[in-house]
Amino acid sequence: MGASLKDVAQLAGVSVKTVSNVVNNYPHVTPGMRERVQRAIDELGYRPNLTARHLRKGRTGIIALAVPELGNPYFAELAGAVIDAAARHDYTVLLDHTAGQREREVLVTQGFRAHVIDGLILSPIELETSDLLGRRDDAPLVLLGEREYEAPYDQIAIDNVAAARTAVRHLSGLGRRRIAFIGARREMARRPAHLRLRGWREELTAAGLPCDESLVAATDGYGRWDGAAAMNALLDRGERPDAVFAYNDLMALGAMRALVERGVRVPQDVSVVGFDDVEEGRFSTVALTTVAPDKQAIARLAVERVVARLTGDRQVEAERIQPGYTLVARESTAAPGA
Amino acid sequence: MGASLKDVAQLAGVSVKTVSNVVNNYPHVTPGMRERVQRAIDELGYRPNLTARHLRKGRTGIIALAVPELGNPYFAELAGAVIDAAARHDYTVLLDHTAGQREREVLVTQGFRAHVIDGLILSPIELETSDLLGRRDDAPLVLLGEREYEAPYDQIAIDNVAAARTAVRHLSGLGRRRIAFIGARREMARRPAHLRLRGWREELTAAGLPCDESLVAATDGYGRWDGAAAMNALLDRGERPDAVFAYNDLMALGAMRALVERGVRVPQDVSVVGFDDVEEGRFSTVALTTVAPDKQAIARLAVERVVARLTGDRQVEAERIQPGYTLVARESTAAPGA
DNA sequence: ATGTGTCTGTATAACGTTGTAAAACATGCT
DNA sequence: AGCATGTTTTACAACGTTATACAGACACAT
Known part of the structure; x- marks a missing residue:
C-alpha cells in the first residue's frame, strides 16, 4: 500500500504535521527541514490521500455534471467546456449521465453522491418542478437546458x-x-x-x-x-x-x-x-x-455560479441567466427552388 | 450541514455502530430497533458520508476513464459503454480528458487522483513506454487504443x-x-x-x-x-x-x-x-x-480487467486482449465509376 | 444453580489528513 | 542574565465511517 504521512514522518524523524506542512508548502518551514522531509517523501514515493483530505476539509473540489446522453455531441462539447471552465477554478468534473430518465435525474438531485461532490450542474429532460421542491441535499445546484422550473435554483439557458x-x-x-x-x-x-x-x-x-x-x-x-x-x-x-x-x-x-x-x-x-x-x-x-x-458562456456561467455559492454568500437569490446565441446560416436553407 | 451517524444515534438513543448496522442492512438487528433507528434517520434526513466511508474502507468504487477528446464521438460512445459496464459491477466512472497531451497522460498514469480512484482505464495518444515503466501508483491500469506498449499492463485493442x-x-x-x-x-x-x-x-x-x-x-x-x-x-x-x-x-x-x-x-x-x-x-x-x-466488448473487457485486479489476484500476468471488429460496407465505397 | 452458547448491542480504535494551541527554540533588547 | 518577541515544530483532537472485541441478555441443557 501507499505510504502515509506517518510513514514519512517516521523515516524523516519529524512530526506528522511537519510533513503535512512541507506537502502543502506551508511557508514557515526552514529550508533544511524542508529538504530532509522532501527526501523522505521521495524515497517512499508518498502521495497524499485525497480521500482523507476531503474528509478533513469537508470539500472535495469535485463538481458533477449530469447530462442525458454523451452520445449527443452537444453534450460532449458542452462537457468539454465545463471541464475547462471548472479547471480554471481548480475544480474537477465528475460526469454523470441520466439517460434522460426522471428517476435518475431525481436521484442525482437528491445527492446520491452525498459529500463526494461539492456542487452539481444538471441538464434535465424529464425532471419536474415538484421533484426539486423536496430537495434536501445542500450542495449547490445549477440547472441547464430548455425547460424552466419554478424552484429556487439558478437556471442557465439561452432564451x-x-x-x-x-x-x-x-x-x-x-x-x-x-x-x-x-x-x-x-x-x-x-x-x-x-x-x-x-x-x-x-x-x-x-x-x-x-x-x-x-x-x-x-x-x-x-x-x-x-x-x-x-x-x-x-x-x-x-x-x-x-x-x-x-x-x-x-x-x-x-x-x-x-x-x-x-x-x-x-x-x-x-x-x-x-x-x-x-x-x-x-x-x-x-x-x-x-x-x-x-456553449462557452453557458459552461462558464454554470461553473461560476456553483463556485460562487460554494465560496461565499449562498443566500443570494436564485437567478435565471440567459447567455447569447446566434443563427448560423449554412447550406441547408435557401429560397424555394433556388 | 448534513446529519451524521452520531446525530442519528443521539436522537434514537442508541450507539453509533447500531445506526451504521441499520444503514448497511447488517442482519442481526431486531425489527423494533431497526424501526426506531430508521425513524431517526428519516427525521434527520441522514445521508451517509461517502468520503468517510471511502477513507475507512480504502476503496471508493470509482474507476477513472481517461480519453483524449470527448468531442470525438468514438470516445463519447465508448465512454457510455464503459459507464454501463462499470455500473454492472457497482462501480462509478470518473471521466477525464487528456487532450491527447503526453504530459496530462503521464499525470493521469502517476495517479494524481491518488486514492480517490480504485482503477484506471486510459486511452493514450502520446504516451511512451518509458513513461509507464516508472509508474509507482498501485491502482490497476488498463490501456486502450491503437498503440502497443512494452509494459506490464493489460492492453485491450482490436488487431x-x-x-x-x-x-x-x-x-x-x-x-x-x-x-x-x-x-x-x-x-x-x-x-x-x-x-x-x-x-x-x-x-x-x-x-x-x-x-x-x-x-x-x-x-x-x-x-x-x-x-x-x-x-x-x-x-x-x-x-x-x-x-x-x-x-x-x-x-x-x-x-x-x-x-x-x-x-x-x-x-x-x-x-x-x-x-x-x-x-x-x-x-x-x-x-x-x-x-x-x-465497442461493447472493449468496454466490458476493460472494466472486467480492472475489477478482476481489484478483487483478486493482482499478480496474474498482464495480457493483450483483442476484441472483435467488422467491416461495415455502406455507400461511400463502390467500384470505380459505378 | 451453573455452565455453554447464541443473539443483540456497545465502546473503542482505527483510516490519513489538517486546524488549533501550545511547546521549543532562536533572537534582540534592557 | 532575564525577558519579551517572533519563528519553527510538535502533540492532539477532530472529520464520519466501519471492524474488532467485548458485554449483557436470554435460552437451554446439565
Whole structure:
C-alpha cells in the first residue's frame, strides 16, 4: 500500500504535521527541514490521500455534471467546456449521465453522491418542478437546458423561445410557407413546456402563416433515428412541408438523411434548420443551418455560479441567466427552388 | 450541514455502530430497533458520508476513464459503454480528458487522483513506454487504443493491423488502385508506431499495388478539420487517388466534405473508408463505410480487467486482449465509376 | 444453580489528513 | 542574565465511517 504521512514522518524523524506542512508548502518551514522531509517523501514515493483530505476539509473540489446522453455531441462539447471552465477554478468534473430518465435525474438531485461532490450542474429532460421542491441535499445546484422550473435554483439557458423564433423567421424570410417542427415529445406536444415549440407557434402566428398542428412531428427521443423517423412521418402525411425546424442538430441531420433517401432536395425542396451547432453539422455534405447557443458562456456561467455559492454568500437569490446565441446560416436553407 | 451517524444515534438513543448496522442492512438487528433507528434517520434526513466511508474502507468504487477528446464521438460512445459496464459491477466512472497531451497522460498514469480512484482505464495518444515503466501508483491500469506498449499492463485493442488490412482489401477488391492513407501524425509517419498505417502498407504490398509514400497524408490532429485539410493536400498533390482509407471516421467525414466541395463524387470517383463506426457515419448523406470495433466488448473487457485486479489476484500476468471488429460496407465505397 | 452458547448491542480504535494551541527554540533588547 | 518577541515544530483532537472485541441478555441443557 501507499505510504502515509506517518510513514514519512517516521523515516524523516519529524512530526506528522511537519510533513503535512512541507506537502502543502506551508511557508514557515526552514529550508533544511524542508529538504530532509522532501527526501523522505521521495524515497517512499508518498502521495497524499485525497480521500482523507476531503474528509478533513469537508470539500472535495469535485463538481458533477449530469447530462442525458454523451452520445449527443452537444453534450460532449458542452462537457468539454465545463471541464475547462471548472479547471480554471481548480475544480474537477465528475460526469454523470441520466439517460434522460426522471428517476435518475431525481436521484442525482437528491445527492446520491452525498459529500463526494461539492456542487452539481444538471441538464434535465424529464425532471419536474415538484421533484426539486423536496430537495434536501445542500450542495449547490445549477440547472441547464430548455425547460424552466419554478424552484429556487439558478437556471442557465439561452432564451429558447426567442431563439426558436429567430430560426423560424429565417425560414419564413426565405419565402417558406409550410414550416414543420420536429421534436416535440409525444406527451409534451400539448403542454407549453417545450419552449422551442412555443417559439415556433409564436413566430408562425406573427408571420401570418398557418400554424397547422399536422406540421408538428412528435418523437420518442432526441437522436438521429428519431429525426429521420419524424421526417418520414411528415412526408407520408400528405401535403409536404417546404421547411423543417428541428429541436436539435442531431434530429435535423437525421431528417436530412431521410429527405435525401427519398429524393427530396435540400435546401431547394425542403430547407432544414437545427439547434445546437454541433461540429458535425458544419461537415455534413449539405452543411446545416443552425441556432448556435454560446456553449462557452453557458459552461462558464454554470461553473461560476456553483463556485460562487460554494465560496461565499449562498443566500443570494436564485437567478435565471440567459447567455447569447446566434443563427448560423449554412447550406441547408435557401429560397424555394433556388 | 448534513446529519451524521452520531446525530442519528443521539436522537434514537442508541450507539453509533447500531445506526451504521441499520444503514448497511447488517442482519442481526431486531425489527423494533431497526424501526426506531430508521425513524431517526428519516427525521434527520441522514445521508451517509461517502468520503468517510471511502477513507475507512480504502476503496471508493470509482474507476477513472481517461480519453483524449470527448468531442470525438468514438470516445463519447465508448465512454457510455464503459459507464454501463462499470455500473454492472457497482462501480462509478470518473471521466477525464487528456487532450491527447503526453504530459496530462503521464499525470493521469502517476495517479494524481491518488486514492480517490480504485482503477484506471486510459486511452493514450502520446504516451511512451518509458513513461509507464516508472509508474509507482498501485491502482490497476488498463490501456486502450491503437498503440502497443512494452509494459506490464493489460492492453485491450482490436488487431489494428489486420483491421486496416481488411479495409484496404475491401478497396482493392472493388478495383481501386491508388489508395491513399489519411491520418499519420507528422512525426510518426516514418515510425512503425501507427498500426493502421502499417496495415495499409502491408496490404498494398500483398495486393501488388504501389505503396507510394506520396499517398500518405500526415495530419496534426484527429478531427474533421484535419481530415479535410489532408484530403485537400492530397488533391493538390498531382495524380488523384481513387480511394482513401482514413485513420478514423471523423477524418473520413472531413475528407468526404472536402471532396464534395471540390466536385469530386463519392463513391464513384473516390471511395472512402473510415474507422470507428460512429453513429454519425451512418447518417451522413453518403453513408460511410467503416471498420467497426466492438465497442461493447472493449468496454466490458476493460472494466472486467480492472475489477478482476481489484478483487483478486493482482499478480496474474498482464495480457493483450483483442476484441472483435467488422467491416461495415455502406455507400461511400463502390467500384470505380459505378 | 451453573455452565455453554447464541443473539443483540456497545465502546473503542482505527483510516490519513489538517486546524488549533501550545511547546521549543532562536533572537534582540534592557 | 532575564525577558519579551517572533519563528519553527510538535502533540492532539477532530472529520464520519466501519471492524474488532467485548458485554449483557436470554435460552437451554446439565
